[in-house]
Amino acid sequence: MPLNATQSEYLEALRSGTMDTTSVLNELGQVDLAAYANANFRELLFAIDATNLLGGNEWVVTFAQNLVDHTGWLVGDALDPAAYAEIGQLHEEYGRGDYGIRVVLDLTEKATNRPNNHLSFVRRTIRESFRGIRPMSEQLLFTIKRYYESLSDRSLQDVQLLLHIQEETKGLDNAIGFDRFFAKHVEKAVRDDIGYGKGRVKALINTALLDSDEVTSAECLAIKLLKDSGVSLDADLLSRIDTSRDRLMGMY
Amino acid sequence: MGRQITNLDNRFSQADLWGNSFIVDLEWTLSDDLDLAALCISKEGNNNSLIYHGSVGKRAAPPYVHLAHESDGDGRMKLRREHLVITRSNANSAILVFVWDHAAVASGSWAEFLRKQGSYSISITDQRNHRIQLHPPVVAGNCLLVAQIRDSHVSSCGRATTVEEASHLSWHLADLAGVKAEIQPCR
Numbered sequence: 001m002p003l004n005a006t007q008s009e010y011l012e013a014l015r016s017g018t019m020d021t022t023s024v025l026n027e028l029g030q031v032d033l034a035a036y037a038n039a040n041f042r043e044l045l046f047a048i049d050a051t052n053l054l055g056g057n058e059w060v061v062t063f064a065q066n067l068v069d070h071t072g073w074l075v076g077d078a079l080d081p082a083a084y085a086e087i088g089q090l091h092e093e094y095g096r097g098d099y100g101i102r103v104v105l106d107l108t109e110k111a112t113n114r115p116n117n118h119l120s121f122v123r124r125t126i127r128e129s130f131r132g133i134r135p136m137s138e139q140l141l142f143t144i145k146r147y148y149e150s151l152s153d154r155s156l157q158d159v160q161l162l163l164h165i166q167e168e169t170k171g172l173d174n175a176i177g178f179d180r181f182f183a184k185h186v187e188k189a190v191r192d193d194i195g196y197g198k199g200r201v202k203a204l205i206n207t208a209l210l211d212s213d214e215v216t217s218a219e220c221l222a223i224k225l226l227k228d229s230g231v232s233l234d235a236d237l238l239s240r241i242d243t244s245r246d247r248l249m250g251m252y
Numbered sequence: 253m254g255r256q257i258t259n260l261d262n263r264f265s266q267a268d269l270w271g272n273s274f275i276v277d278l279e280w281t282l283s284d285d286l287d288l289a290a291l292c293i294s295k296e297g298n299n300n301s302l303i304y305h306g307s308v309g310k311r312a313a314p315p316y317v318h319l320a321h322e323s324d325g326d327g328r329m330k331l332r333r334e335h336l337v338i339t340r341s342n343a344n345s346a347i348l349v350f351v352w353d354h355a356a357v358a359s360g361s362w363a364e365f366l367r368k369q370g371s372y373s374i375s376i377t378d379q380r381n382h383r384i385q386l387h388p389p390v391v392a393g394n395c396l397l398v399a400q401i402r403d404s405h406v407s408s409c410g411r412a413t414t415v416e417e418a419s420h421l422s423w424h425l426a427d428l429a430g431v432k433a434e435i436q437p438c439r
Contacts, residue, residue, distance in 0.1 A: 015380050016268065050381040095381025132318055132337035133273035133379055170311035171339055214310050
C-alpha cells in the first residue's frame with residue numbers, strides 16, 4: 001500500500017528539515033505494536049529511513065526489534081520469503097538507510113531456518129547502501145561490525161563486500177574506527193586463508209590494494225598489519241606504506 | 253565561460269538537494285556511446301576542471317567523478333547505464349553536469365539521443381536518497397547541460413545546495429572553451 005498524501009507530505013517535511021525529526025520519531029515510537037503488521041506503516045518506516053534521519057536516532061533499535069517481532073515474517077525459526085520481496089521493493093522505491101540493514105541483520109539472528117540465498121540478500125542489502133556518497137557513520141559501523149562478528153563461516157564474498165565498502169567510502173567522513181575495523185578483518189581473512197582455494201583471498205586483497213588509485217589510511221593500516229603478521233607481500237604494495245609515511249604518522 | 257553560466261541562469265527551474273555529495277544516474281536505450289561529465293567551477297575561478305571518462309579525478313581529492321558502465325545483465329545491453337558521483341561539491345562554487353554523445357562530439361554532428369523523446373533518462377540523488385528526475389527537452393545538438401549544482405547556503409544540519417534543471421539548453425561541445433581538446437578516445 002503506497003504512502004497516502006498526508007504521509008508523503010510528512011516525509012517531505014522531514015526530508016526538507018521543516019519538521020522536527022525527534023518529535024516525529026517519538027510519536028511513531030508510541031504506536032500500537034499491531035501497526036507493524038500493517039504494510040503501510042512499514043513502508044513509512046523504510047521511507048523515513050531512506051532519508052538517513054532514522055539511523056542515528058536511538059529509536060532505530062526499538063523500531064527494528066518491533067518490526068522483526070510483530071510483522072509475522074518470523075514463523076518459529078523460519079523466515080517468510082515475503083520479507084525479502086517487501087524489503088527489496090521498499091529499498092528500490094525509497095533508497096537504503098541504516099534501519100533497513102539493521103532489520104535484515106536482526107532477522108538473520110532470529111531466523112535460524114533460512115533459505116540458502118539469505119546471506120546473499122544480506123550482502124546485497126549492505127553492498128547497495130554504499131554508492132560513493134554515503135560515509136560510514138558511527139551507527140552504521142556498529143551495525144556492519146555486528147554482521148562480521150556474527151559470521152560463523154566467513155566467505156570470499158564477505159571480504160569482497162568489505163573491499164567494496166572501503167572503496168565506496170573513500171574521501172568521505174567515515175567514523176573513527178573504520179580504518180582499524182577494515183584493516184583487522186583484511187589481515188585476519190588473509191591469515192585464516194578463508195574461501196575456497198589456497199591463497200585466493202590473499203590474491204584478491206593484493207589486487208584490490210594494488211589497483212587502488214590512491215592509498216587510504218585504512219589500506220595503509222591493512223598493509224602494515226599484513227606485513228607485521230609475516231604475510232609475504234608484493235614489493236609494490238610495501239612501497240605504498242613508505243610513500244604514504246606522512247599519512248601513517250600518528251596512526252599507531 | 254563565466255558569461256555563459258550567467259546566461260544560463262534564466263533558463264533553469266530549481267529543486268533542492270541535501271548534502272554535498274550526489275549521484276547522477278543516466279540510462280539510455282540507443283546503442284550510442286553517451287558520456288556523463290561534470291565541469292567543476294572553482295571558488296577562486298581560476299582552477300576549473302572537467303571531470304569525465306578521460307579524467308575522473310580522485311576520491312580523496314574532490315572533485316571526483318566515478319563513471320560506471322553497466323549492462324542489463326544479459327549481455328545484450330538493452331539498457332545502458334552510467335553514473336557519476338560528485339563528492340564534496342561545496343569545494344566548488346558550481347558544478348555543471350553534462351551528457352554528450354562521444355561520436356557525435358568527435359565528428360561535430362548532431363546526436364540522435366537529444367532528438368528522440370524517451371531515449372534516455374537522467375536523475376540526481378542526494379544524501380537523503382531524494383531522487384530528482386530531470387526532464388531534458390528534445391533539442392538539436394550533441395551535448396546537453398542537464399543540471400547546475402551550486403552552493404546556496406550552509407545550514408546547521410549539513411550543506412544545502414540547489415540543482416537547477418536545464419529546460420532547453422543545448423549546444424555543440426566546441427562552444428565549451430577548451431573542452432573539446434580534452435576529449436580522448438572512449439574506453
